[in-house]
Amino acid sequence: MKQIKLVSQINLPEVYSWLQHPEAGGIDLFIGSVRNHAHGKTVVQLKFEGYEPMAIRQMEEIAAEAMERWPIKKLLMVHVLGNKKVGDPVVVIGTATAHRNDAFEASRYLIDELKNRVPIWKKEYFTDNTVWVNAHP
Amino acid sequence: MKQIKLVSQINLPEVYSWLQHPEAGGIDLFIGSVRNHAHGKTVVQLKFEGYEPMAIRQMEEIAAEAMERWPIKKLLMVHVLGNKKVGDPVVVIGTATAHRNDAFEASRYLIDELKNRVPIWKKEYFTDNTVWVNAHP
Amino acid sequence: MEILLFGISKEIIGEQILQVPQEARITSVKSLKQWILASYPEMGNLSSFAIAVDQEYATDERLLAENQEIALLPPVSGG
Amino acid sequence: MEILLFGISKEIIGEQILQVPQEARITSVKSLKQWILASYPEMGNLSSFAIAVDQEYATDERLLAENQEIALLPPVSGG
Numbered sequence: 001m002k003q004i005k006l007v008s009q010i011n012l013p014e015v016y017s018w019l020q021h022p023e024a025g026g027i028d029l030f031i032g033s034v035r036n037h038a039h040g041k042t043v044v045q046l047k048f049e050g051y052e053p054m055a056i057r058q059m060e061e062i063a064a065e066a067m068e069r070w071p072i073k074k075l076l077m078v079h080v081l082g083n084k085k086v087g088d089p090v091v092v093i094g095t096a097t098a099h100r101n102d103a104f105e106a107s108r109y110l111i112d113e114l115k116n117r118v119p120i121w122k123k124e125y126f127t128d129n130t131v132w133v134n135a136h137p
Numbered sequence: 138m139k140q141i142k143l144v145s146q147i148n149l150p151e152v153y154s155w156l157q158h159p160e161a162g163g164i165d166l167f168i169g170s171v172r173n174h175a176h177g178k179t180v181v182q183l184k185f186e187g188y189e190p191m192a193i194r195q196m197e198e199i200a201a202e203a204m205e206r207w208p209i210k211k212l213l214m215v216h217v218l219g220n221k222k223v224g225d226p227v228v229v230i231g232t233a234t235a236h237r238n239d240a241f242e243a244s245r246y247l248i249d250e251l252k253n254r255v256p257i258w259k260k261e262y263f264t265d266n267t268v269w270v271n272a273h274p
Numbered sequence: 275m276e277i278l279l280f281g282i283s284k285e286i287i288g289e290q291i292l293q294v295p296q297e298a299r300i301t302s303v304k305s306l307k308q309w310i311l312a313s314y315p316e317m318g319n320l321s322s323f324a325i326a327v328d329q330e331y332a333t334d335e336r337l338l339a340e341n342q343e344i345a346l347l348p349p350v351s352g353g
Numbered sequence: 354m355e356i357l358l359f360g361i362s363k364e365i366i367g368e369q370i371l372q373v374p375q376e377a378r379i380t381s382v383k384s385l386k387q388w389i390l391a392s393y394p395e396m397g398n399l400s401s402f403a404i405a406v407d408q409e410y411a412t413d414e415r416l417l418a419e420n421q422e423i424a425l426l427p428p429v430s431g432g
Contacts, residue, residue, distance in 0.1 A: 013149065020224060023172055023174075026168070026169050026248075029168065030163060030166075030237065030241070031153070031164045031165075032162060032353050034162070035160055035235070051347065053329050055352075057330070086159070090352075098172070104241055104244070107241070114352060115351075115352060115353040118353075119326070119347050121350060121352070132282035133351035134321065134351040135351075136320065136321060187431070188357065188359055188405070188408075188424055191424070216432070248432060255429060256359065256424075256426050256431075258359055258427065258429060258431070259430040259431065271400065272361040
């Protein structure tokens with residue numbers, strides 16, 4: 001079973017309760033947030049923009065790849081869109097598997113591929129200006 | 138910073154909020170629970186017993202090893218003791234790091250070593266009898 | 275031909291949607307990329323950009339036709 | 354000499370704490386393990402067991418003395 005969505009806010013207790021499965025001995029949750037500085041400057045706010053239908057399709061594809069490689073009971077990928085404060089959770093990846101190593105490996109694959117392929121863009125607001133992350137070499 | 142403890146019940150929102158750190162871009166949480174069957178039989182209840190002071194010492198040692206190997210901003214290891222129902226979280230490992238791969242690797246090390254070395258014993262109550270897990274070959 | 279824009283490409287091009295004139299005679303992803311770089315040289319400062327056709331990443335060889343949903347994707351930075 | 358018991362070893366030995374008589378002349382972890390196996394043969398059915406001295410795992414060569422906290426640890430199964 002999988003749950004893939006774009007939301008304005010991440011609800012962790014809901015995430016954990018959805019991931020529970022009677023045959024899963026381990027749940028791995030990866031929660032990404034944004035650090036308070038980048039390039040030596042202070043980030044004051046953030047905005048995530050997505051190409052929503054394609055982002056969902058890419059997340060579905062990545063999830064399908066993971067479910068082919070690892071015996072996953074439950075898989076969750078949730079990303080936020082919109083304005084966020086530093087420290088807010090912006091992405092959560094969750095996998096429930098019978099054996100814990102599968103959960104670690106699958107979650108790592110899911111977050112790595114999400115960062116590589118899912119069309120979502122982060123804009124960082126520094127005290128002096130704004131920057132679209134990754135845009136420049 | 139690290140938090141290591143034995144508790145009667147795991148509180149996940151508290152765990153997550155303790156793990157937040159302004160310089161951490163990623164938090165990996167591993168949550169272990171007990172499956173509803175083992176050896177083809179149905180587990181109805183569980184009990185965890187610990188050699189408490191030594192369990193804490195072992196967890197502290199494992200945590201110190203991990204903090205030497207990976208740049209960890211926050212590290213948490215919490216294990217329950219006492220009676221539990223199938224599906225209840227029984228152990229939670231959490232790491233907050235600047236870079237996500239460190240969090241995945243450190244969490245995996247922590248749970249693997251906890252399962253190897255920390256003096257805690259699980260008793261499974263089946264419908265027909267009880268078994269101390271791992272006791273027999 | 276209309277191209278959906280996201281992130282920094284909206285700022286560089288100054289539009290939400292890029293209208294590519296028929297005279298540009300775009301037939302493939304490759305020719306679209308070349309036209310974009312010629313028309314908006316600042317796009318060349320990006321580390322890279324991709325084209326999506328019907329919500330999937332498209333290779334340079336992909337031919338473009340009517341009724342496709344085409345998007346210009348600057349380097350992603352989710353997560 | 355008193356040995357703290359945990360898990361299945363409490364059930365096999367039938368006590369919370371195992372009293373080892375002075376006559377057993379236990380001087381090392383190795384001799385303690387041998388005495389336990391001789392006195393409670395069912396302990397030999399365990400896949401293994403460890404001895405902790407002062408809350409640390411002890412090797413077979415470790416010498417035992419007065420005032421140490423000694424514990425018998427069946428195979429752990431936390432997590």
